[in-house]
Amino acid sequence: GSKPLNVAHRAGGGEAPENTIAAMRLANKAGAQLLQVDATLSKNEVALMIHDEAEENTLRRLTGREANIRDCLTSQVPP
Numbered sequence: 001g002s003k004p005l006n007v008a009h010r011a012g013g014g015e016a017p018e019n020t021i022a023a024m025r026l027a028n029k030a031g032a033q034l035l036q037v038d039a040t041l042s043k044n045e046v047a048l049m050i051h052d053e054a055e056e057n058t059l060r061r062l063t064g065r066e067a068n069i070r071d072c073l074t075s076q077v078p079p
């Protein structure tokens with residue numbers, strides 16, 4: 001049979017902020033074979049990595065802001 005893969009959910013977001021380069025680097029050092037991330041397009045069609053429900057895609061959980069990512073320009077999204 002095949003061996004299970006070591007997958008870093010949210011790019012390893014348990015050890016660093018989720019879906020960030022820092023999380024990806026830590027996951028790589030920890031031996032992750034795959035990085036799972038979620039991408040959503042902003043209003044100006046730039047892919048942003050955020051792990052929230054597709055039908056919601058709000059910034060509430062990460063920033064406290066009640067905006068939908070699809071309705072925001074990238075300049076309106078906090079870093």
